[in-house]
Amino acid sequence: MFIVMEEGATETQVESVIGKLVDSGFTVHRSTGVVHTVLGCVGPKEEVDPRAIEMMDGVQECHRILSPYKLASRKFRPEGTRLQVRGVEIGGPAVIAIAGPCGVESRELIELSAQQAARAGAKGLRSGSFELREDALRMLRDAADRSGLFVLSEVQDHTQIPMMSGYVDMFQVGSRNMQNFSLLKALSKSKIPVMLKRGISATIEELLLSAEYLLAGGNYNVVLCERGIRTFETYTRHTMDISAIPVVKKLSHLPIMADPSHATGRRDKVIPMARAAVAAGADGILVEVHPTPDKALSDGAQSLFPNQFEELMRQLRMIAAAVGRTI
């Protein structure tokens, strides 16, 4: 933690701040400049609230140096996390694709989607099971098994975890649930990997703090996902924050994927954003693909036609190679 005293702060004020820090277990290094006195503080744990210090007389500003998340921090595992989802590695040299329709609309639809996704080179099948729930999950599982894919599906409430555990290889925590701490705590006790999507109004730090709940409970099989955030721009559904990818790579050891479908909401913008995500270092992409997007029951406008997904995968192979990865 470091503290900048106000210009003209008195010796009594400086001493009183130092006294408080020393009482809290910090060693304080004082540097007296021409204008400001700066206090550098090293402590066993940075448990003092910086705002409480800023409320003291003569203090201009106080900042933490350590991040408020620990287990999700890159320092915790500098080499990065690699995890296995049904034999598929995420976070290694290979970039992976997870594809599928927004929802499981019928057995035929999900079967065809799985075949098309696998043919184009996807490793996972994604879909929401919504109202159909267990029947839909069974269809998703069967279709994925027949095409050699793993299953990713959204869990919306902690009560769904036991039932869903029989069908999915990876739980998705949707953007609206990123700070549903009872759900995160329950998933932290599961052995099943979790994909945690960034909330539409969440900072990167808040995303990492949510991941911390999963890790703290013992589930280290966590993948983050950038899926667009809310800005003043209205042309696209959300604004895809490509810069979050290299930022997360620096701050955290957790793999990060990108979902250009929910980010842009428009099929014609999904392909360039997927390319950008891989170029920026994403460990994978999550894409909505539908056999007949114009007839989709949900998110049709952002779902790729199967031939577009095939073409995207072809392009991503070249981009991945250019940044030292495979797909």
Ligand code: PEP
């Ligand atoms: C989804 O991937 O199905 C989904 C609803 O995404 P998000 O939570 O990012 O909106």
Ligand code: MN
């Ligand atoms: Mn969708």
